Amino acid sequence: MYLQGLFESLNHWSGVYLFGITTEFNAGVESDTTGFYLHVFHLLFVAGVAACAWTFIARNDDKQQKVRYWFHVSASYILAFFLLKYGLDKIFKAQFYLPEPNTLYTPLGFLSKDILFWSTLGSSYSYSFFSGLLEVIPALLLFSRRTRMLGGCIALGVMLHVWMINFSFDISVKILSSYLLLLTIIVIAPYSRNLYRFFISEKVAPEIPEVALVNTVKAVKMRALKALVILLMIFECLFMYVQNGQFNDDLAPRPKFHGAYHIVHAETQGDAQSHYFGPISKIKRLFIHRRGYLILQFSDDSMQDYPLALNPSANLIYVRTPQGPFAITILKKGKNSFDFQWKEANGFFTIHAQKQNLQSLPLLQNDFIWSTDEYAQK
Numbered sequence: 001m002y003l004q005g006l007f008e009s010l011n012h013w014s015g016v017y018l019f020g021i022t023t024e025f026n027a028g029v030e031s032d033t034t035g036f037y038l039h040v041f042h043l044l045f046v047a048g049v050a051a052c053a054w055t056f057i058a059r060n061d062d063k064q065q066k067v068r069y070w071f072h073v074s075a076s077y078i079l080a081f082f083l084l085k086y087g088l089d090k091i092f093k094a095q096f097y098l099p100e101p102n103t104l105y106t107p108l109g110f111l112s113k114d115i116l117f118w119s120t121l122g123s124s125y126s127y128s129f130f131s132g133l134l135e136v137i138p139a140l141l142l143f144s145r146r147t148r149m150l151g152g153c154i155a156l157g158v159m160l161h162v163w164m165i166n167f168s169f170d171i172s173v174k175i176l177s178s179y180l181l182l183l184t185i186i187v188i189a190p191y192s193r194n195l196y197r198f199f200i201s202e203k204v205a206p207e208i209p210e211v212a213l214v215n216t217v218k219a220v221k222m223r224a225l226k227a228l229v230i231l232l233m234i235f236e237c238l239f240m241y242v243q244n245g246q247f248n249d250d251l252a253p254r255p256k257f258h259g260a261y262h263i264v265h266a267e268t269q270g271d272a273q274s275h276y277f278g279p280i281s282k283i284k285r286l287f288i289h290r291r292g293y294l295i296l297q298f299s300d301d302s303m304q305d306y307p308l309a310l311n312p313s314a315n316l317i318y319v320r321t322p323q324g325p326f327a328i329t330i331l332k333k334g335k336n337s338f339d340f341q342w343k344e345a346n347g348f349f350t351i352h353a354q355k356q357n358l359q360s361l362p363l364l365q366n367d368f369i370w371s372t373d374e375y376a377q378k
Contacts, residue, residue, distance in 0.1 A: 004029065010042060011035040032172040040175055072190060076142045076152075077229065079183040083139035083155060085237045090132030092241055093249035096121040101260035102287040102295045102303060104361055110301060113169040123363050125250055134158050142187065143230055152188035153195070159184045256312040257288045257330055261338060261353035270347020276321045280349060286340070294319050294328075 012027040015038055025034040054067070089095040099119040103111070111119070121128060135158055141151025159181045166177045188195070246252045266280040273279050277296060285297040288308075294317065295305045309318040315330045331339040333352075340351040358364060 007039055008035060011038040014038050014042065031176070032174060036175065072186065075183050075186045076148055077233075079155060079180060079187055080139040080142035080151075081233045081237075082180055083135040083142070083158070084233060087132045087135030087139060088237050088241070090128050090135065092132075092247050093122075093125060093128055094241075096128045096131075097249045098122050099363070100287070100289055101258070101356075101358060102289060102297070102305075104358060104363065105260055105285055105287070105297060105356075106303070107301050114171045117165070117169040117171070125248070143226075149188065149191040149194070152184060152191065155184045156188060254290050255288070255292075255310055257310070257317070257338075258290055259288060260356040260358060261286050261288075261340075262356055264337075264352045264354055266352070267350040268347055269349075270344075274349055275344050275346060276319070276323050276326060280351065283351070286351070286353065288317075 007029055008027045011029070012035075015021040015025060015027065015034060019038075021034070027035040027038075029036050029039045086095065096118060099122055103115065103119050108116070121131075134154075138151040138154035138158060141147040142155065159177065163177045163181045165171065166174050241247055262285055263283055266283070268280060272281070277283065282298045282300075283296050284299050284301075287293075287295040287297070289295055289305070292308055292310070293305045294308045295303055297303050307320045309320075310316075311318070317328050317330065319326060319328060326342055326344070328340050328342045331341065333339055336355040336357075338353050338355060340353060342349055
């Protein structure tokens with residue numbers, strides 16, 4: 001927390017006095033904020049000063065060679081960790097998860113580019129698994145010196161694709177993907193001459209110069225340290241899934257009442273307008289989000305979300321609105337019929353709703369051929 005406050009203060013000072021930003025801006029280090037870009041500027045400045053200082057101090061060729069070697073190894077392991085982490089997140093559907101009910105019923109033109117991209121990929125388990133493998137495989141190859149060049153080449157194709165996606169669909173990890181792309185270039189840079197000879201001039205590539213550096217340290221200690229670092233990385237990437245016992249987020253249990261509800265009709269005893277939600281007659285659908293939100297969709301397809309707390313044993317949800325908190329009772333009236341009831345000072349409100357079968361939607365079907373006529377018959 002102290003460091004975060006220090007970074008925010010430094011970002012604010014740089015923004016105002018170095019870059020002349022006169023309007024209010026977010027000085028935090030959240031991704032894709034002004035403060036985050038200022039933070040990256042500070043890191044680049046410190047790195048540049050450190051590199052110049054080291055170049056001036058360590059003039060010995062042997063030391064320079066060792067530093068370059070360890071810098072290359074560190075870049076390879078950092079890149080491998082991020083590829084492994086994001087790759088496993090895709091394989092276990094923790095990154096490209098199934099679209100939430102409110103997203104499924106949002107008109108296409110109302111979706112932002114990043115949500116649209118995320119939802120499209122989240123609807124396909126096979127593609128998510130495949131794209132995860134494309135990141136896990138080079139990650140494992142980067143751990144070994146003998147396969148590092150191959151891993152770097154695969155990672156370059158993967159990271160170029162990811163980098164382009166993040167910028168094209170305005171996904172808020174642009175700086176991180178740029179950093180990982182830079183790491184990939186650093187990893188394959190020592191092999192550039194070998195790759196040119198192999199692919200362009202069709203000459204046999206000589207042995208890479210790293211081999212001599214490996215002999216400068218004790219082999220046993222190096223292998224032990226390497227094994228420990230790799231195990232810690234794998235542990236960090238897998239711990240959450242092993243702890244929860246969930247290796248496919250599509251099959252993870254959802255909270256009670258999770259889903260989409262189409263409003264059949266509403267009844268009011270008292271005023272026709274709710275103090276919390278406004279005119280009840282304008283509500284078209286309501287959604288229970290797995291992350292703890294009640295979301296209302298109105299007749300003009302606009303949406304409003306409210307944080308909620310669930311009491312499943314009492315069939316109650318406690319909703320927090322700008323006008324204050326209140327409780328809604330959910331009563332099951334039929335197989336897919338539910339009543340949402342709550343009391344206010346100006347009346348008693350009941351919403352009769354029909355729960356929708358999300359799996360019947362075309363987006364969530366796995367059939368190779370799917371027609372609108374078939375959907376209409378379901």
